[in-house]
Amino acid sequence: MRDLKNNLPDSKHEMNDKKNVSPGDWVVLTTHSGDTFQGTLMPRYASMDKKHVVLKLKSGYNLGIASSKVMSVCKSDYNLESAANSAESAKPRLQKRKENIQSAPKIALIGTGGTIASKVDYRTGGVSAALSASEIYNAVPELRKYASIDADFMFNEYSENLEPHHWTQISNRIAEKVRSRVYRGIVVSHGTDTMHYTAAALSFALHNLPIPVVLVGSQRSSDRPSSDGALNLIGATIFSIESPYNGVFIAMHGSTSDDFISCHLGTRVRKNHTSRRDAFESIDRLPIATVNNGVVKIQSQFVKMDIPKRPNNYDASGSEGLENNFEVESKFDPRVTLLKYYPGLDPNLIAYAVKTGCRAIVLEGTGLGHVGRKFFPQIAKAIKSGVLIFMTSQCIWGRTNMKVYDTGRDLIELGVVPLEDMTPETAVAKAMWVIANSHDSVEAVSMMERNIANEISSTSPVNRRMLNYEED
Amino acid sequence: MRDLKNNLPDSKHEMNDKKNVSPGDWVVLTTHSGDTFQGTLMPRYASMDKKHVVLKLKSGYNLGIASSKVMSVCKSDYNLESAANSAESAKPRLQKRKENIQSAPKIALIGTGGTIASKVDYRTGGVSAALSASEIYNAVPELRKYASIDADFMFNEYSENLEPHHWTQISNRIAEKVRSRVYRGIVVSHGTDTMHYTAAALSFALHNLPIPVVLVGSQRSSDRPSSDGALNLIGATIFSIESPYNGVFIAMHGSTSDDFISCHLGTRVRKNHTSRRDAFESIDRLPIATVNNGVVKIQSQFVKMDIPKRPNNYDASGSEGLENNFEVESKFDPRVTLLKYYPGLDPNLIAYAVKTGCRAIVLEGTGLGHVGRKFFPQIAKAIKSGVLIFMTSQCIWGRTNMKVYDTGRDLIELGVVPLEDMTPETAVAKAMWVIANSHDSVEAVSMMERNIANEISSTSPVNRRMLNYEED
Numbered sequence: 027m028r029d030l031k032n033n034l035p036d037s038k039h040e041m042n043d044k045k046n047v048s049p050g051d052w053v054v055l056t057t058h059s060g061d062t063f064q065g066t067l068m069p070r071y072a073s074m075d076k077k078h079v080v081l082k083l084k085s086g087y088n089l090g091i092a093s094s095k096v097m098s099v100c101k102s103d104y105n106l107e108s109a110a111n112s113a114e115s116a117k118p119r120l121q122k123r124k125e126n127i128q129s130a131p132k133i134a135l136i137g138t139g140g141t142i143a144s145k146v147d148y149r150t151g152g153v154s155a156a157l158s159a160s161e162i163y164n165a166v167p168e169l170r171k172y173a174s175i176d177a178d179f180m181f182n183e184y185s186e187n188l189e190p191h192h193w194t195q196i197s198n199r200i201a202e203k204v205r206s207r208v209y210r211g212i213v214v215s216h217g218t219d220t221m222h223y224t225a226a227a228l229s230f231a232l233h234n235l236p237i238p239v240v241l242v243g244s245q246r247s248s249d250r251p252s253s254d255g256a257l258n259l260i261g262a263t264i265f266s267i268e269s270p271y272n273g274v275f276i277a278m279h280g281s282t283s284d285d286f287i288s289c290h291l292g293t294r295v296r297k298n299h300t301s302r303r304d305a306f307e308s309i310d311r312l313p314i315a316t317v318n319n320g321v322v323k324i325q326s327q328f329v330k331m332d333i334p335k336r337p338n339n340y341d342a343s344g345s346e347g348l349e350n351n352f353e354v355e356s357k358f359d360p361r362v363t364l365l366k367y368y369p370g371l372d373p374n375l376i377a378y379a380v381k382t383g384c385r386a387i388v389l390e391g392t393g394l395g396h397v398g399r400k401f402f403p404q405i406a407k408a409i410k411s412g413v414l415i416f417m418t419s420q421c422i423w424g425r426t427n428m429k430v431y432d433t434g435r436d437l438i439e440l441g442v443v444p445l446e447d448m449t450p451e452t453a454v455a456k457a458m459w460v461i462a463n464s465h466d467s468v469e470a471v472s473m474m475e476r477n478i479a480n481e482i483s484s485t486s487p488v489n490r491r492m493l494n495y496e497e498d
Numbered sequence: 499m500r501d502l503k504n505n506l507p508d509s510k511h512e513m514n515d516k517k518n519v520s521p522g523d524w525v526v527l528t529t530h531s532g533d534t535f536q537g538t539l540m541p542r543y544a545s546m547d548k549k550h551v552v553l554k555l556k557s558g559y560n561l562g563i564a565s566s567k568v569m570s571v572c573k574s575d576y577n578l579e580s581a582a583n584s585a586e587s588a589k590p591r592l593q594k595r596k597e598n599i600q601s602a603p604k605i606a607l608i609g610t611g612g613t614i615a616s617k618v619d620y621r622t623g624g625v626s627a628a629l630s631a632s633e634i635y636n637a638v639p640e641l642r643k644y645a646s647i648d649a650d651f652m653f654n655e656y657s658e659n660l661e662p663h664h665w666t667q668i669s670n671r672i673a674e675k676v677r678s679r680v681y682r683g684i685v686v687s688h689g690t691d692t693m694h695y696t697a698a699a700l701s702f703a704l705h706n707l708p709i710p711v712v713l714v715g716s717q718r719s720s721d722r723p724s725s726d727g728a729l730n731l732i733g734a735t736i737f738s739i740e741s742p743y744n745g746v747f748i749a750m751h752g753s754t755s756d757d758f759i760s761c762h763l764g765t766r767v768r769k770n771h772t773s774r775r776d777a778f779e780s781i782d783r784l785p786i787a788t789v790n791n792g793v794v795k796i797q798s799q800f801v802k803m804d805i806p807k808r809p810n811n812y813d814a815s816g817s818e819g820l821e822n823n824f825e826v827e828s829k830f831d832p833r834v835t836l837l838k839y840y841p842g843l844d845p846n847l848i849a850y851a852v853k854t855g856c857r858a859i860v861l862e863g864t865g866l867g868h869v870g871r872k873f874f875p876q877i878a879k880a881i882k883s884g885v886l887i888f889m890t891s892q893c894i895w896g897r898t899n900m901k902v903y904d905t906g907r908d909l910i911e912l913g914v915v916p917l918e919d920m921t922p923e924t925a926v927a928k929a930m931w932v933i934a935n936s937h938d939s940v941e942a943v944s945m946m947e948r949n950i951a952n953e954i955s956s957t958s959p960v961n962r963r964m965l966n967y968e969e970d
Contacts, residue, residue: 184905186868190842219864223841300866300896360842366862368926369695370662370832378850390838392691394772396658422894424772433656454840 047101054102055081057095061171067099091319130174131210131267134203135162138196138224139183139217166256172320173263176209185217185224185243190358190458193227197356200232200239204352211238211266213259218243218297218305221276225292226455227358229274229479234334234351238269241276241292245303254279254303261287261317268322271314272334273479279303280316288313289322291333293452293481296422309449310423310483333480357462359385364454366390366420367397376404379413386414386457386470389442390450395419395426396433402440409441414470416443416457418450443471446482456481519573526574527553529567539571563791602646603682603739606675607634610668611655611689638728644792645735648681657689657696657715662830662930665699669828672704672711676824683710683738685731690715690769690777693748697764698927699830701746701951706806706823710741713748713764717775726751726775733759733789740794743786744806745951751775752788760785761794763805765924765953768894781921782895782955805952829934831857836926838862838892839869848876851885858886858929858942861914862922867891867898868905874912881913886942888915888929890922915943918954928953 047053047067055063065081079091079099159177163170180199183192196214203212216224225241232239242262244255262277265287269275274292281304290308299305308314312325314333363379365371365387379387387408391397395417397405409415417437419426425447428434438444445453456474464470477484519525519539527535537553551563551571631649635642652671655664668686675684688696697713704711714734716727734749737759741747746764753776762780771777780786784797786805835851837843837859851859859880863869867889869877881887889909891898897919900906910916917925928946936942949956 184868184871184903186839186864186905187870187872188841189870189872193841219868220841297865297893298895300891300893300898302896305893305896358842362842364838364840364843366836366838366922367658368836368923369660369665369692370830370834370926370930371836372854374854375847375850378847382844382846392658393769396656396691398659398661399656400659400661419772421769421772421777423770424774424777426772431656433658450838451840454842458842 047099051101053081054100055079055091055096056098056100057091058097059095063091064102130170130172132208133173133175133211133213133263133266134209135175135177136196136199136203136212136214137177137179138181138188138192138214139185162259166259168256168260169263172260173210173267175263178203183217185219185221188217188220188224190227190360193224193231193358193455194356196224197228197231197354200228201352201354201356204232204235204237209237211240211263211269213262213266214239214241215259216241216243218245218278222292222295222297222306223451223455225274225276225290225295226452226479226481227459229292229481230456230459231354231356231358232274233353233355235272235274236352237336238266238272239274239292240266240269240289241274243278245279245301245305254284257284258287260320261289264317264320265289265315265322269315270324270335272336275314276306277317278306280313286316286318289315289317291480293456293479294449294483296449296451298422310425310447355459355463358455358458359462360458361385362388362454362457362461364388364390364450366450367392367401369398371398371401373401373404376401376408380408380411384413385461386416388416388418388445388450388453388457390420391417391426392420394424394430394434395428395437395444396431397437399433399436402436405437405442406440412467414443414457414461414467414474415441416445416453416474418445418448418453420450422449443474445474448481452481519571523573525553526572527551527563527568528570528572529563530569531567535563536574602642602644604680605645605647605683605685605735605738606681607647607649608668608671608675608684608686609649609651610653610660610664610686611657634731638731640728640732641735644732645682645739647735650675655689657691657693660689660692660696662699662832665696665703665830665927666828668696669700669703669826672700673824673826673828676704676708681709683712683735683741685734685738686711686713687731688713688715690717690750694764694767694769694778695923695927697746697748697762697767698921698924698951698953699931701764701953702928702931703826703828703830704746705825705827707744707746708824709808710738710744711746711764712738712741712761713746715750717751717773717777726756729756730759732792733761736789736792737761737787737794741787742796742807744808747786748778749789750778752785758788758790761787761789763952765928765951766921766955768921768923770894782897782919827931827935830927830930831934832930833857834860834926834929834933836860836862836922838922839864839873841870843870843873845873845876848873848880852880852883856885857933858888860888860890860917860922860925860929862892863889863898864892866896866902866906867900867909867916868903869909871905871908874908877909877914878912884939886915886929886933886939886946887913888917888925888946890917890920890925892922894921915946917946920953924953 051067053065053067063081067081079093079096159175162175162177169175178199180196200212203209221241221243228239240262242258244253244258246253258278265275265277276290276292276295277287280286280288282302290306290313294309294311295306296309297305298307315322315324361384363384365375367390376387389397405415417426417428426444428438428444460470460473464473523539525537525539535553539553551565551568631647634647634649641647650671652668672684675681693713693715700711712734714730716725716730718725730750737747737749748762748764748767749759752758752760754774762778762785766781766783767778768781769777770779787794787796833856835856837847839862848859861869877887889898889900898916900910900916932942932945936945
């Protein structure tokens with residue numbers, strides 16, 4: 027929309043001169059940096075601070091712009107869409123747009139089944155078999171501002187149907203994109219149900235990523251007015267371009283309002299609500315970053331952390347040679363059983379898992395990492411037969427500690443390996459990856475205990491009351 | 499400590515006259531209602547509002563008293579404890595205390611293994627085999643103020659070792675206490691690991707309770723300075739006496755500070771942190787009440803809810819006849835399997851459960867209540883063979899909704915029964931109870947779908963950001 031700048035009736039019209047504009051008006055907003063936006067001026071929401079002007083864009087979602095960045099807001103009868111469609115002005119305008127897209131950073135968008143950018147809920151069956159760049163721009167026109175997108179439709183699957191072999195496929199496809207040296211970032215659209223399992227899996231399969239991989243989904247399908255898809259896709263795209271970190275991330279709504287996106291480390295995130303737009307939460311830490319009005323803000327606690335950084339001058343053409351260290355280990359062995367403990371659980375389930383060829387069992391124990399003592403004989407037997415048994419906690423938050431109570435000490439004595447503060451979901455994905463990529467039990471255990479992709483934290487957990495809130 | 503009232507140097511000394519008192523002083527505080535407390539005057543904590551005066555009591559924990567209730571605070575050299583021990587004053591004083599205890603409401607404390615009131619961590623082995631009233635008063639002297647306690651040591655078990663048959667035993671013991679018509683409330687001390695499973699189980703086993711049953715535990719053992727046991731026990735005791743509601747509740751720290759206790763409905767609570775003192779959280783709603791400085795405050799959202807109320811004038815002797823409707827159905831059938839879904843889970847686990855005599859399976863599905871379609875054949879087979887299959891969500895927060903997507907609709911078509919916003923932990927306990935107390939599958943399903951003890955809510959879920967915060 028930059029090309030509309032010169033059409034503004036009065037670009038000097040100051041923001042605090044509100045004589046002519048009031049909520050509900052169709053306005054043209056110009057920023058000090060020269061960007062212009064058209065939309066309906068919204069009343070200030072209770073949830074927004076007073077330092078933002080909010081426009082309802084034609085695409086239906088709200089854009090909040092810091093007041094300090096606003097040069098002018100003018101009432102306008104001028105309609106961008108009709109102007110773009112008028113025969114006489116269309117040609118030069120479209121030419122300009124094309125130039126914008128060509129100069130914007132290139133990203134790859136890999137489709138695996140998210141509802142994002144589809145006009146119809148893909149789950150109802152009314153799905154187009156391909157996701158083209160033009161379809162995406164039509165659905166979320168705002169994206170043109172930020173990126174030139176190469177869309178790659180891999181498959182279209184409900185995420186509850188994804189299996190470890192899909193993780194292998196997605197890893198390999200990402201590797202192709204990375205090695206093409208064309209992209210500044212990769213966005214993977216994905217159903218939300220198991221997106222955190224996939225994010226963890228990719229975190230282990232892709233080593234030394236030279237660019238970020240950002241998974242994104244939508245809690246509400248895009249044919250519903252409350253869809254979060256557009257804002258999530260914009261946030262994921264911006265983060266994939268501007269993230270100072272490399273690695274695998276999930277970008278989703280950070281609140282129930284359409285205001286900011288939270289970006290989570292792929293190994294420390296969980297879908298914690300069945301339906302809310304901010305269902306995804308970082309566990310035991312803040313999200314690594316937020317994207318608010320197009321601006322990426324890194325949470326200060328991560329600044330000193332050991333997360334691979336992308337040089338400021340990194341060039342997608344690969345002149346930095348970063349991708350020389352890039353490696354893919356995309357095999358996953360599904361012979362891993364997750365058992366959530368509860369009073370009355372049958373210990374014979376462990377014997378059954380062993381009998382059917384299971385290579386590792388991830389226990390989701392109670393509290394600090396416990397199971398009842400009636401499990402001890404079966405656990406001892408399984409370990410003796412070569413099956414690895416790992417301990418996580420069903421509490422979700424906090425760290426296992428098996429040295430506090432007799433139960434924990436006894437389990438360690440039997441050979442159960444505690445996984446610190448790894449989530450059970452990440453532990454399952456990691457165990458499947460470790461089993462497929464280790465030579466023997468000793469190596470497998472050592473890989474499980476070693477922090478590979480921030481799945482184990484050595485720092486004290488962050489106050490969870492702060493989770494998902496932006497830092498000031 | 500009421501008996502010290504007349505020993506105050508100057509009971510008219512106004513609170514706002516602070517000439518003579520400063521933080522760190524040993525003071526005597528007198529309230530407008532005539533209660534007096536001795537302790538060290540504490541500086542106001544950041545976490546406390548400015549409307550409270552905080553005393554560090556001899557027992558080591560902090561007591562916060564609303565400033566509006568304080569009549570006077572006077573510096574004092576007078577030491578309650580040494581006075582009580584001095585030979586000449588001891589006799590009449592002790593006589594007075596005894597009277598206080600006799601006039602205080604009677605509660606029953608059933609010990610099942612909590613660390614509360616034990617001087618040594620029971621898990622290390624150094625445990626006394628009985629929990630007498632005098633031992634409890636010695637450990638938590640403050641309790642004398644509130645209740646006369648009959649302690650009943652049932653067993654001393656790590657809660658991860660508790661099985662459904664323990665739920666039966668505890669239910670029956672509670673029923674005995676209730677029928678004795680002696681108690682105004684019942685407190686059950688319990689290990690925290692599976693306390694929420696037991697709370698849910700008791701909620702179904704005990705119908706029309708004429709008095710509240712409050713489960714309480716400790717996240718830190720009482721030999722550690724950071725123990726939360728004393729405050730939890732005091733909070734649980736006060737709530738069991740003063741709760742306007744009947745039913746089964748859990749009372750635990752509401753924050754990481756030793757300030758207030760949150761009381762949760764027994765069917766809507768979960769241990770959500772491995773180690774924090776405020777590990778227990780109500781799911782999808784606020785805690786039903788808080789206990790702050792001895793004062794029970796009911797959350798307003800519950801005022802209109804269908805929770806059984808206790809008449810204000812209820813008399814423990816049973817003159818109200820409320821316990822005539824009291825019923826116990828304490829049988830639990832452990833032949834229930836909880837399966838948490840994840841990518842790569844083996845569908846044959848369902849066949850195994852059926853083969854080994856399982857009567858019901860609770861699925862902990864993804865998102866709104868989904869499992870991969872490769873599970874459909876085994877699910878269909880299990881249902882045909884008479885096994886009941888119920889759906890909950892591993893998201894923890896939010897409600898299942900199996901009518902949004904094909905997967906959910908297909909599962910309903912197969913006969914899977916969605917359990918609304920019931921937590922998986924409550925669903926397991928309920929299914930074990932339903933299987934043991936129903937005549938056939940039709941009755942069992944109808945019992946599972948019916949809200950019996952607030953395990954299913956019909957109201958919209960509360961903003962979870964508000965959870966565990968006190969209302970103003």
